[in-house]
Amino acid sequence: MKRKAKVFRPTAFSFPYLAVTVVFVIVPLILVLVYAFRGSDGSFTFDNFGKVFTNKETLIQLGKTVGIATLSTAVCLAIAYPVAYILASAPFNKMAILSLMFIIPMWINFMLRIFALQSVLSAMGVGNGYFAAVVGMVYDFFPYMLLPIYTVLLNMDKSYVEASKDLGANGVTTFFKVTLPLSVPGVISGVSMMFMPIFSSYAITKMMGDTSTTVIGAKIANLFEYQSYGNYGYGSALSFVLLVIVLLVMVLGRFLTNRTQKAPKGGKAV
Amino acid sequence: MNEKVSKRLSLGVKWAILIVVLAATYLPLIMIVIYSFSGAQSVGEEYGEFTFALYQKLLQNQKLLDATKNTLLIGLISAALATVLGTTAAVGIHYMRKKTRAVVDAASQITVVNAEIVTAMGFFLLMIFLRDTVRIPINFGFWWLIITHTVITTPYVILTVSPRLKQLNPNLLEASMDLGAGPFRSLITVMIPQLAGAMISGFALAFTLSLDDFVVTNINSFGANVDTISTYVYAGIRKRGIPSEIRALSTILFVVVLTVLIVYNVVKNQKLKKQKQK
Numbered sequence: 001m002k003r004k005a006k007v008f009r010p011t012a013f014s015f016p017y018l019a020v021t022v023v024f025v026i027v028p029l030i031l032v033l034v035y036a037f038r039g040s041d042g043s044f045t046f047d048n049f050g051k052v053f054t055n056k057e058t059l060i061q062l063g064k065t066v067g068i069a070t071l072s073t074a075v076c077l078a079i080a081y082p083v084a085y086i087l088a089s090a091p092f093n094k095m096a097i098l099s100l101m102f103i104i105p106m107w108i109n110f111m112l113r114i115f116a117l118q119s120v121l122s123a124m125g126v127g128n129g130y131f132a133a134v135v136g137m138v139y140d141f142f143p144y145m146l147l148p149i150y151t152v153l154l155n156m157d158k159s160y161v162e163a164s165k166d167l168g169a170n171g172v173t174t175f176f177k178v179t180l181p182l183s184v185p186g187v188i189s190g191v192s193m194m195f196m197p198i199f200s201s202y203a204i205t206k207m208m209g210d211t212s213t214t215v216i217g218a219k220i221a222n223l224f225e226y227q228s229y230g231n232y233g234y235g236s237a238l239s240f241v242l243l244v245i246v247l248l249v250m251v252l253g254r255f256l257t258n259r260t261q262k263a264p265k266g267g268k269a270v
Numbered sequence: 271m272n273e274k275v276s277k278r279l280s281l282g283v284k285w286a287i288l289i290v291v292l293a294a295t296y297l298p299l300i301m302i303v304i305y306s307f308s309g310a311q312s313v314g315e316e317y318g319e320f321t322f323a324l325y326q327k328l329l330q331n332q333k334l335l336d337a338t339k340n341t342l343l344i345g346l347i348s349a350a351l352a353t354v355l356g357t358t359a360a361v362g363i364h365y366m367r368k369k370t371r372a373v374v375d376a377a378s379q380i381t382v383v384n385a386e387i388v389t390a391m392g393f394f395l396l397m398i399f400l401r402d403t404v405r406i407p408i409n410f411g412f413w414w415l416i417i418t419h420t421v422i423t424t425p426y427v428i429l430t431v432s433p434r435l436k437q438l439n440p441n442l443l444e445a446s447m448d449l450g451a452g453p454f455r456s457l458i459t460v461m462i463p464q465l466a467g468a469m470i471s472g473f474a475l476a477f478t479l480s481l482d483d484f485v486v487t488n489i490n491s492f493g494a495n496v497d498t499i500s501t502y503v504y505a506g507i508r509k510r511g512i513p514s515e516i517r518a519l520s521t522i523l524f525v526v527v528l529t530v531l532i533v534y535n536v537v538k539n540q541k542l543k544k545q546k547q548k
Contacts, residue, residue: 008453010443014362014374017355017424024421025380028392031399083291086284098288100535105295107527109341110482111500112520115512116298123301123314142295192383200387200485203500207507217387217485224394225492232395239388246385 032243035236048237058219058238065216068130068205069198072137073145073191079138080145080190085179088153099150106143114140114207121208133209137198145190152186153179184260188253196246216242299524306517313517324518331515337502338519340412341481344498348419349476355420356427356476357469361443361461363428364435378425390489393418397490410494418490419480426479427472434468 039045052058086092087099105113117139118132126132160182164174202218216238223235305313309323328334363374381389397414400406408414438461446456462469484500491501499519506512 008447010365010453011362011370012453013358013457014360014366017359017362017378017428018374020355020421020424021377024393024396024417025377027399028389028396029380031395032388032392035395079291082287086288089284092284092288096539097535100531101292102295104528104531105299107478107531108299108524109499111484111503112516112523113298115503115516116302116520119305119313120298120301123312139295139298196383196385199385200390202387203484203488203504206504217385220387220391221485221489224391224489232398235391236395239391242385242388246383246388250383 029243032236032239035232036240038233040231040233045233048233049240051234052237052241058216061214061219062216062241064212064214065199068134068137068213068215069195072134072141072198073195075134076138076141076145076194077187077191080142081149081187084146084149084153084186087150088156093154102146103143106147110140111203111207114204118207128208129210130212133205133213136204136208137194137201140201140204141194141197144193148189148193149183149186152183156182181260185257188257192249192253196249199242199245299520302517303521303524306521311514324515327513328515328518331513333497334499334502334513334515334519337497337499340415340496341498341500344412344415344419345477345480348416348423348480349473351416351420352423352427352476353469353473356424356472357431357462357465358457359424360428360431360435361457364432365443378428381422382425386485387489389422390486393421393486393490394492410490410492410496412494412496414490414494415487415496415498418486419483422483422486423476423479426475427469430472430475431465431468434465438464 036048037044037046039047083102087102092098114136117136118128121132121135122128126135156179160178161174164178165171169177199215200217202215202221205213205215205218220235220238220242223238224232301313305317306324307320307322308317309319309321310317359378363371363378366374393414397408397410401408442460442464443456446460447453451459482500483498484504487498488501488504491497497505503512503516506516
């Protein structure tokens with residue numbers, strides 16, 4: 001027994017990280033929760049949430065954020081999917097440099113890329129506004145949408161497609177019945193890398209949009225930047241609402257992945 | 271119409287799609303590079319003559335140079351910290367029981383899946399709490415940004431290192447410790463050499479994520495006089511307008527990124543070729 005106490009368990013290597021996670025991830029979330037349920041006099045209250053759900057302006061902004069996030073994500077997916085599909089198919093899948101070229105912008109500071117896009121759009125006569133903001137979102141998130149879809153399509157077991165064709169399905173049927181369902185995990189991963197981050201991407205809307213495009217993240221940032229100390233309740237409540245939305249979106253994503261992945265049993269799908 | 275013609279047609283359409291998307295991706299970047307050698311106020315204006323004026327202006331813009339320095343320093347230091355923290359964490363997590371591991375994995379995913387604005391707010395509230403309630407003498411600024419960047423990038427290092435760990439012989443660490451090496455010596459001499467590749471990838475990922483970060487940086491530098499490239503440009507939109515020497519800086523960074531990626535890929539391909547020859 002004496003010896004056992006001395007034994008260093010390898011799991012202990014994770015202790016520094018666990019400590020950091022508790023202090024810098026868990027505690028902040030608790031603080032958000034505490035502030036969200038705390039009135040300006042320090043008592044427990046639901047007032048902050050009441051304000052969130054009765055403030056028409058906030059609700060409209062939340063709705064608009066969901067709107068612009070949905071639209072931008074849909075447009076980006078509509079462009080990224082065909083590109084990923086083409087890049088993953090012969091003869092393009094042999095050209096490593098070609099697919100790299102689509103991913104390279106990932107490594108360039110997004111603010112500088114948005115600045116470049118905004119400069120060119122305004123030179124072309126497209127002013128700031130809803131359209132420009134959507135273009136900005138699509139431009140910024142494109143590589144992040146493309147990469148997971150491309151990876152899934154590239155690593156897909158091609159024998160499913162061949163089997164489908166051997167069994168007499170034409171190209172269109174094969175795509176919708178085999179390729180598309182198998183690529184759903186990539187699509188979900190791409191969508192989740194874009195949809196929720198848009199809620200926080202107030203830099204893009206500030207640079208490319210106008211008052212019609214402010215995302216909810218801008219509101220939260222303002223609430224904290226211009227609030228005096230001790231008055232963070234409203235912003236925290238709003239953050240908490242966002243947290244719940246994140247969880248809902250995640251659960252939905254899981255659900256969709258599980259549902260589509262159940263179909264082709266046994267194979268080494270993706 | 272026979273099959274050959276339709277196949278060619280479809281190949282043509284595919285190329286056309288790729289080229290259009292590539293052109294849309296690179297046109298803005300190329301325009302910035304071209305206009306970095308012009309004195310024009312903004313892209314699209316009369317070009318004038320070829321000049322290095324913007325590069326000279328960049329060298330005189332101390333605030334922008336400081337922002338660039340901060341961006342790189344915060345990126346390098348936080349990525350180094352994240353690599354150490356993430357690698358040790360991955361090793362520890364690897365040896366955990368299944369249930370414990372599931373909990374820790376979920377906890378490490380919090381900042382990855384959470385809306386960045388909420389994470390940023392959490393850090394902000396934590397600082398207020400530590401400074402004003404616990405009364406630790408710290409404040410928003412350079413080192414706080416390093417801490418926050420380390421926290422948000424460490425999970426990505428774990429995600430990069432963990433798969434590599436699964437490929438290793440699970441008894442290595444235990445064997446080394448049974449043979450009398452201390453835990454840290456075992457980690458450094460037995461595990462680290464085998465994880466080096468994954469650690470470098472993790473470091474690179476953490477570094478780029480830090481360079482790209484805006485939301486956490488912006489909110490956690492409220493009141494502090496620290497700018498990164500992202501917050502500098504953002505402040506430009508809100509106040510004085512974005513200075514044209516940003517085009518020179520962008521050009522330099524584009525060239526650096528391209529060079530690094532090309533060198534990396536050439537080296538990687540050569541390695542692959544050598545492996546194939548063996």
